[in-house]
Amino acid sequence: MQLITILVVSFLGAGIVYLTGKFSGRVRDISAVLVSLAVVILVGLAYNQKIYTNFYSLPFLNLSLSLRLNYLSWFFAIIVAGIGFLSILFSLEYIKDYQGVGFYYFMMLFVNAGMLGIVLSADFLSFYIFWEMMSWGTYLLISYKGGKAVAAGLKYIIMSVAGSLAMLFAIVSLYASYGTLKFSSLASLLQIASPGYILFLLLMFVVGFGVKNAIWTLHTWLPDAHAEAVSPFSAVLTGVLVRMGMYGFLLIMYSIVGLSLLHKLGYGLLNFNYILCWIGAITIVIPTFTALLQNDSKRLLAWHGIGQGGYMVLGIGVATSLGIAGGILHTLNYAVCGALLFFVVGAIEHRTGGVRDLNELGGLIKRMPVTFIAGLAGISGLIGVPLTNSFVSKWMIYKTLIMENYPFLAFAAFIGTWGTILSVYKFLHNIFLGQLPEKYKDVKEVPLTMQIPMILLSLAIILFGILPGIPLKVISGIEKSFGVEPLSTTMFGMPKEIGELNLINILAVLLVAGIVVYLIFSLSAKSRRVNQDDNYAAGLFVPRGKYQYSARFYDQAYRIIGPYLHDVVDDFYYWLVGKSKSSFQIVRQIYTGNINTYALYILLFLTLLIFVKLGWGL
Amino acid sequence: MSLIYNWMYYIASGGLILIGMYIILVKTNLIKIIIGLNFIDTGVNILLVCIGYVKGRTAPIFSTSRINPTNVVDPVPQALVLTAIVIGVAVLALALSIAIKVYEHNKTLNVTKIRGLKW
């Protein structure tokens, strides 16, 4: 009942918000916030409960739709609800000047509701239904801005439909073989299935979830979609929507197929998990370095979104207790950081009139201090600076890779982190540091409703960075439900058996170091404060316009690595589409417009029927 | 000889049908194509009558008492032919009226040139 309430509130809430929007914009805004807050509270209240309910039945297919709640679904549900709430809050000011605001709120809430449905469903049919609802809702939201977003939306939905059809294929074949779609029953029924069939299933699901989670070769929709969507929705996209794929991976690999079966798939190095790990590693390296080349702030973050997804896939691919926990924890951590960074970009966009080009921004630190701090927290989180959340999850992933003797994979993960550091530094620097362009002189800090989500998320980064035990407790519950040996954790990190990680110690060390540094700096000579506009270059007046050394930041690096990072996969897809278009053109010419030819077709068909019958005795 | 006698009507009906089809396949004049349709129609009607015919029997009209009920042909195909003819006429009339319109718009009856709609 509780789960049904959550879904009903979130779906009906979306409708109600849309309807109230017809009367008053203000009421609509308030009710949108209230609905999303109510969902957060409802999900929060459901913590640590185990629920299973049937909510609908389709007697003609002998199927019933059901919902369930366990640690896994609660973990994702709270991320969905939380990020959803914050993005709605952030949207209040951001979206004000757009057309069709009612539609926007409706779709935001609808997509959130769809995602809640995905994580709460207990059988594949309801999973698929909510999945598709989320997909088309997302498509509408991505295209919402018009212009370039239209192409991005189309690209997204085509890839998404292709993925979900692969998934449908697998789901229906499951149903045809076993007569049930319940996760729990399938989990036991599949234990006696042939490895070939399991591999086929996993392959189909990997395609389906991989499109969403943007693993390499299926990732090409993501940069466009993230860049062109409105920023609050980009936050939802990168933080939670894309991670539905992650949820799917966890569900199919560990909750249903199970670890013991997974290990039987393949021979030696050619086994499923190892290949998945490599896909994860490639997904880390290539997109992270591609991000380095981007000049569009959202596109840069989008490529990082792909790269961080690689860490998660790598983590769960290794399939040890620590690795899985690392992967899941990184999902949460990235959701926080990613959403925060997109909020930051959104705030910048909001104040500068939609500027995303990193070469045109700069020096906003004084003008938008809160945003700057949020951005700093976000990139620290993304990199995994100690005392931020991702430090823990990345540490866990590295540790797993080293413990399990995967040196190359570990190396790939490290390289990824370097790339991350390089490119997010560019991000932060080009926006906030350096010279302030003339035109942004009057830029002000964003309003409070936009600050709150950023502040909350920044706090969350620090909180989970110091107290990783909070999410890890839930995660060990998840692992227990997978039948994996649960990770033992403490509030501040890991116990000794695995390899000591105690963030209190680190905190203490860093605090001491920080105090020392501060003392040194405060004792050393004072630097003179200069007005931001007060820039002289060797005694010459600066030409108006851009004078910033950060324009084309990594120009040298481009020349070296640029050619290798060309997105061949994307080119391949475009080639495929082009080829199929031209082949459709050929097929189309069957319909010549000449009635004699059409009559010929009819008679050909008739004779073919007769001929086939008489010739081969059909 | 009896073979030809037995097959004559079938040959006529099948032949008419095939000739009609050939016209539709090969001729480019719209009116000729419509004539071809009519050929097929006529062929089918003959076929129907052939099927109902029984050698040496008379029409199923008992206007005089001399007619024996066992000595009449099958009345059903004749009834069907009646319907089929009327339907053929209806299609023909409509086809001609559309042909008039097509000619007005295209100034030609050559179907290879009336190809505004294709692909």
Add this chain to the structure above:
Amino acid sequence: MRTRKIISIIILLILAGGFILTFSQIPFGKDKINVAHYYISKGIEETGAVNIVTSVVLNYRGFDTLGEVTVLFIAAIGLGAVLFTEKRVQKHASKSKDDKTKKASLILRTGSNLLFPLILLFGAYIFVHGHLTPGGGFQGGAVIASGFLLMYLAFPKQSINKKSLSVVESLSGLIFVGIGLFGLIFSGYFLSNFLPKGIPNTLFSAGIIPIIYIAVGFKVGFELTSVIDDLLGRGK
């Protein structure tokens, strides 16, 4: 074009083969009568019509005939719909030309005047006696339409009143359906022969058959007339 001819001939040869194979299973001129035995043996008794074809057409398979009437109606209406626009335009244009070009000869005009009532009478005879002799509503209607065609030939400028045509058409159609519905009311079956059968071989026999045939005769006659009228490019 050449290849098309060759292909079509090949196709048609295969088709001809198919026909031969099928016809070989349906011997010509043999007694294959199955269901129709019932009609032949019981027809007169059950329907009162001595023309078994008529009893099949109007009673046993009366529904087909209703459909057939409908098809003809559709053709007439469809023709009117398709040829609708240019009528008014042409009427103006043709008026001036008509005087010189469209004038029938005296012989034709006199002969038509003389023959027209006879043709109508003949047509009426055919459809009234549909249950007794070969003939019926369709044949009679066609004869009537030929009379009107003759009139059009003789007097090209005059035209029949379209409105009254359509009224007759729809009234006779309604009579047919109405009889069917009356049958439903009186005996529980659509189009059942609920009227007394009378003595076979007399004019007033066979229940609803003559009534329907009269309606059909009018309907077919006027529909074909309106088709002719439309194709001549005139009318209201």
Add this chain to the structure above:
Amino acid sequence: MVNPSLLIGLPLAFAFSIPLFGLISKKIEKYIPIIALFINMVISFMLIPQILKKPIVVSIGGWSPPFCINLVVGPLGILLATLISGIGFLVSIYAVSYIKEEPTEKYHILFLLLMVGAIGIVLTGDIFNLFVFFEILCISSYALVAYYKDKEGTEAAMKYLIQGSVGSSFILIGVALLYGFFGTLNMADIASRITSANPTYLFITLAFLITGFGIEAAIFPLNAWLPDAHSSAPSSISAILSGIAIKTGVYGVARMVYTIFNANSILLFIAFLGLLTLLIGEMCAFRQDDIKRLLAYSSIGQIGLIIFALGIATSLGVFASLFQIVSHALAKALLFLAAGYMIYRVGSKSIASLNGLGKKMPLTSFAFTIGSFSLIGLPPFAGFVSKLSIVYAAMQVKKPVFLAFIAIALIATIIEAGYFFKIVQNLYFKEGKNLDKITESSGYILIPIAILAILIIVIGVHPQFITGLLKASARELLERAGYIGWVLGGT
């Protein structure tokens, strides 16, 4: 008990009386089809519960079945009759303000007769009568396609007429041969005697019948008329043609193959043909710039899916096929009606001209979106459930060939998604030109569109409304002994 012959008799009477009403007032005419089809709809709804208990066999004229024409109102018949009268009713409401070009009176007569033909086809139990009703449907649709009398319309009607009458000649040949073989025209009677003839030679007859009905059903090489006719007809007629007329062709094929001939050997071939039709239809639709032509090609694709499911020939397959018939009929009627009015407002058929209409005609565009999502097969719309059933039915037979087929069918769905999503984006997210004067559709246009959209959602969310009837219908097609038993008595 309501007599099912009223379903045909009443609209026929109304159609004949339209000219008479026209004498009274020109304004009444256009409401006659609404009244007639509404009565029809009510009658067929009333009949459904009875028929689910026991099918009704009505003889016309009062003789026992093999000797006269009879209506066999089984679940399949009533399902399709309800669908036809329902959609016809909605389209006739639409036509009240949509059809302005003279002679409107003739339009309404032809429209009503088209519906009579369609209902007759699905209800009749006599094969020659089937042919007659088929002709009623075809001839009235030829005339209606040419209704605008423009260059495209007449050309399309001409092509449709030639192909269609070749098809109906084939049907008549088939009927004649069947009569030659068995000496009877009652479908149940033929079905019970079918084993007495040599199946090889009988197959030629079946080939003629399949080709004949296949032309109306738009199976692949026979469907060249469809894009022309559907795109040039008035939109209300396109909705009927796509929603109903081609379904009657499918019904014809299904009746012949399943009930009469019991031709199980050909089913795989039919499934293959369906798949081919699906692929070709979607490929052609993808490249269209003309919205109506695009929808027409999409109809070809959907009909391919329907025929594919029909070829699966398990009870679930036929069920899914019928479900797809219902959901496609609703969605395609909706799409044509909505697109028709958009075209009317914009004045152009090109897809690009629909840009930005989402803001000017929000309700129409919204309905269009629902229709296209349903066709793609997205939940929670009706198309999802039907497509899911088809996929499941194909998987359930556990033959590798069907597995491959359904995989290809799913790939075709991606193509379909490609063009429909593009149109939806054009509606909402692209900037249009010269949209200032465009306003939302009027009431008569919106009511049918809204009802169809609601139906799509309701069936999508709660498919149980119709699944009972669909299951019974599937059983009717598959259990031919039952069908013969209803008509001839005994089993």
